[in-house]
Amino acid sequence: MTETTPAGATGIRHWVLTLVCTDRPGIVHAVSGAIVDAGGNITESQQFASLDTGTFFMRLQVEAATERGAFEAKLAPITERYGMVWALDVVGRPLRTLVLVSKAGHCLNDLLFRQRAGQLGVELPLVLSNHPELSGLAEFYGVPFESHAVVSAAQKKEFEQRILDAVDEHDIELVVLARYMQVLSPELCERLQGRIINIHHSFLPGFKGANPYRQAHARGVKLIGATAHFVTSDLDEGPIIEQNVVRVDHSRTPAELVAIGQDEESRTLTQAVKWFAEHRVLLDGARTIIFR
Amino acid sequence: MTETTPAGATGIRHWVLTLVCTDRPGIVHAVSGAIVDAGGNITESQQFASLDTGTFFMRLQVEAATERGAFEAKLAPITERYGMVWALDVVGRPLRTLVLVSKAGHCLNDLLFRQRAGQLGVELPLVLSNHPELSGLAEFYGVPFESHAVVSAAQKKEFEQRILDAVDEHDIELVVLARYMQVLSPELCERLQGRIINIHHSFLPGFKGANPYRQAHARGVKLIGATAHFVTSDLDEGPIIEQNVVRVDHSRTPAELVAIGQDEESRTLTQAVKWFAEHRVLLDGARTIIFR
Amino acid sequence: MTETTPAGATGIRHWVLTLVCTDRPGIVHAVSGAIVDAGGNITESQQFASLDTGTFFMRLQVEAATERGAFEAKLAPITERYGMVWALDVVGRPLRTLVLVSKAGHCLNDLLFRQRAGQLGVELPLVLSNHPELSGLAEFYGVPFESHAVVSAAQKKEFEQRILDAVDEHDIELVVLARYMQVLSPELCERLQGRIINIHHSFLPGFKGANPYRQAHARGVKLIGATAHFVTSDLDEGPIIEQNVVRVDHSRTPAELVAIGQDEESRTLTQAVKWFAEHRVLLDGARTIIFR
């Protein structure tokens, strides 16, 4: 990871450290010892031991005058001893994020507005779409926008290659499906696993298929919502990151349910992206650990 | 329906009137005309025309010095002309309600406490159970309690007959499955259709089967909830009356999800019973109209 | 009111009618009779009789082949007999709305995006501001934007005159204070009474003064929110239209509370504007009736 946030005149830098390993006694002591050795001060700490998988998860924020190399040198013996999967980043460094969209703009608008407002720790080098409609919105926020027709199987293959190229080219850390209405190939899902997030246009688990709001209307549900989840090759069954619902009543038409659902979609997706960018989302098998 | 609320010295009585018919122009004018003729004043009125079924629904509260017979005589030409399904009741008359339970007491406790507190317009002549555990709770509130072992097919048949007998004996208007853990026969469901409510021990639509909270945990859902619905012979697929959810996170064990879910179950069921008792729940095919 | 929605080839038009008068028997019958005479069909109807003020409120949607003049002629005898304050409009006609802003763009962005998305029944001929910062946002959505420095008392007077001129010039029906950070003069508030809405940058009733989020933080509140209300000359004490809250915890800094609060502000204000534009907000003394 590149450091883009300067340490400032004092040399103090704010680090975020995530650690995952098999649970056993002494981890916290060992990790906190390395931090003390590095002259660091823990400003935020969360941990969780999963009884399901026997895995230990930890997220720390640490203020330290240490350079990355020196900090990593202190951590290395610990991460090796415990066989940890770990990541060290600068707090607030914007995550390089690629957004995929189709025609509906509500999710993209929310992401762009909040990114500019400084509420969302991402940078957006590119928006890719299979439709041209949202180019104006992206341009207003100064974000490059590319659209390609994706109708034939060949075009789909080309578009997926374009996604992978863009990921390489822009050193992308997160791909966001902001109401991108094409099913991705299992190969692409696997290539991007753990760093691709989707917003489900309905309520997982629940109504599936082409027109969930019509199903919801037919059944007379009293709550509708949205689910942000990791994309896996098993469509719409990836680990859930965030869910929201809102109350509705019998007087709502399917069209109104769509409008209400879109609000839930945009706020749910933005929340999931925000947490991911802050390294607050960790995977525990089919579940997520969210260190809010 | 029996009138149990006296009209008082002034002779003024507060009526609730529900009407269902095929939608066409002039209904409101015709109904309000009959009310004017009966010397009534509309104090609350709600209506809904379903685009799905072409059905018109209306619920009125009317203050009038009229006796039931005189009021009905004014309404009769209108209800006949429009082919209305209708009901006239006194506002606040408690609905005769039979409660079925098994071992879990959270829903029964909520119903009993609120009934005594005057917040729930029901009277409870009997609680029937397939287990003896909750007899003390019912007795504390002075409600007769009967339990019968229901293990064999013969016992199940007998118990269902006991339910039907109790419905006749106590002139029951509503049957509430307050976490009654036996599947009812399709015959019984049909006999009681439209006046039997269940609380689903999970979130409809969603995880089904024996252990929904374990499934919810495995998938890492971020919201859990409960659904109150009419019982139909198609198990757990009856029209939805009310739903609630509450936020949970990864740290919750399946046992904690159960406890949290139970709170949602009891408040959701009580709300559904309250609305039903106030004649606020009407059926529109597979959906409910709730005149809150 | 001008009709801007064409009646279509069939001549069928969808009307919204609001009525306010002293409560007494027979109103519904009389009004519905006029509608029947006009060949109309009621598609939505809500009413409320306020026990506080003895006032009757009604909102109707009516499909009719009638022109405005003919419809009004049928209604006139009724509105006169009952001394009604009433309004007749075409369903979906966008309300001419003037928005006032300062520097914070979250509310304006939400209004503009939803207006363009067709979810908000307003047209926006002008945005007025005491700061230039938000001109780009307005321009992206093609809405004229004017900013004037408002520092001295003379400038304030001129700006308020500009507001009144803009109201006349654009035939404005609603003025929205979308985080406009100047106190309006009592004279202006009175001139615009009943058609000017504010979003309170905090939770009414509750913490008042310059820095409510800092107060909320100091007290350790667990919920923060926003209130949309009519502006009266009694600052922040006008009738409440909508309120929302969201849960927070001890880890939130005052800056984070501000960001969270802004989300509540924008969705609360947009909701209030939407209801007002649909003629769903009626005044009952210091309270509002919301026919959702």
Added chain:
Amino acid sequence: MTETTPAGATGIRHWVLTLVCTDRPGIVHAVSGAIVDAGGNITESQQFASLDTGTFFMRLQVEAATERGAFEAKLAPITERYGMVWALDVVGRPLRTLVLVSKAGHCLNDLLFRQRAGQLGVELPLVLSNHPELSGLAEFYGVPFESHAVVSAAQKKEFEQRILDAVDEHDIELVVLARYMQVLSPELCERLQGRIINIHHSFLPGFKGANPYRQAHARGVKLIGATAHFVTSDLDEGPIIEQNVVRVDHSRTPAELVAIGQDEESRTLTQAVKWFAEHRVLLDGARTIIFR
């Protein structure tokens, strides 16, 4: 503190440890080192450094085969070095809790039902009241109940002495005002500071005084709620533990607002008691830290 939960055949015991001290580097390392020395395994850990007061807060759950004395001996050098206020308890040990009530039973009912259901980690040796009405409810749950008339100043003094005596006699750790409608003397509040919780019969901050729901109705609020807070001598201004709200509309009478508010009161108070009993509530000046 007494240990009432046996350690079981394996000798493994589950401890909860809370620590409060001035924030400085190295605390986590020092504490986790003592736990490693004691052969413990951290199963849950939460910490927070308050920027407002410069105080560091930590709550740990630790599985260990250690006896209390041995564990404390390992901790002592650390707690002394850092000047910690700390507490060590067995996870799940029920807190000895005294409940004070007047006539309204909704909060008491919720506490009793959940205590019996095993969802609330308290034992209830006594309920004290200034009215006899709720004796039957307490007796049903087998909890001793005492009522004393509290009208004169002398009676009030005697009753407060009875409270203090009961606190001593039953070794009370928490006093809960479950809608106790008398103002306590500043002396009593100070004596019990940090271990006495109240449920505010309205929404703090907000409407104060004798009839908050009537005020809320008059103003037409769209949300009502309840606040559980520590009692201080500054009435209703103590640190907030939990708040909840629920949506209401114009059609609610003051009496209905009371009923709705009572639901929020009971669930909010029960939640606050539950967290306190689990040592999840720590004080940071006028605010609370809640380690949920």
